Amino acid sequence: MPRIFKDFDLSSFWEDSRHAKENYVDSSPTPEVIEGIEQQLGYKLPAAYIQLAMTQNGGFPKNTNHRTDEPTSWSNDHIAITGIYSIGSNKLYSLCGETFNSKFWEEEWDFPAIGVYFADCPSGGHDMIALDYRKCGRAGEPEVVHVDQEDDYRITKLAGSFEDFIRGLESDDAFRGNEPEIERILCEDDVDSLNQLISSGIDLEETDQYDRTLIENAAIKNSSKVIEALAAAGSCLRESLALAEQNFEFFPEHEASVKILKNLTNEKG
Secondary structure, eight states: OOOTTTTOOGGGOBOOOHHHHHHTOBOOOOHHHHHHHHHHHTSOOOHHHHHHHHHOBSBOBSOOEEEOSSOOSSOSSEEEOOOBOBSSSSSSSBTTOSSSOHHHHHHTTOOOOSEEEEEEOTTSSSEEEEEEOTTTOTTSOOEEEEEEGGGTTEEEEEESSHHHHHHTOBOGGGGTTTSOHHHHHHHHTOHHHHHHHHHTTOOTTOOOTTSOOHHHHHHHTTOHHHHHHHHHTTOOOTTHHHHHHHHHTTOGGGHHHHHHHHHHHHHHO
């Protein structure tokens, strides 16, 4: 039987992050913990997931992008993740934790019950990464998929296994120059480049395939500086505050965008 992660350097896989240590990283799972988590989930975890957890149980990977064969609400050619959940129940972002556990996304955000949600994305809950057991059964080797709330929970296959998914993660640099400029601006909160586009006459009220304007997408992606710049240029706020508040309910880091949009809403009276 092939060795898991053969010739793949797991020692340099994880990013050193205080936020990750506080909210994602747990101690290495014991066989008893793994068995208990699998019983709670109702699914057998991939051996590669368990082995990765033995190097570090949850956290932020250094490489956070995975290629796709079709566009998603994040990008035309890839998705991005924030962190990988720990196998356990102690951390905020863990498979069976008190709040952002796998079942939370099904019960609170109506994500489809296809398996185990194990990685979150920068959109603050508007897309997630899951182990998809529909084809293999609860004890089989699941595929890894992207589930896109912004597109009626559309499911896009990313990899045939968890190990393949991990091996397929790439750095931000691999996609520099490939994404549309406005998408890059939102992801990087790049106000200087945004102002250049505004000066060139970009339509601030143009909507994307999800009927989102620029400022609404900035609210979803927590691009607070971009929100301010778009508002100063005359963007209609539409549903941007509601979108930011929805994310803030579960993701404290979205507080800055909520405060800015509340002030802007009050100013417009």
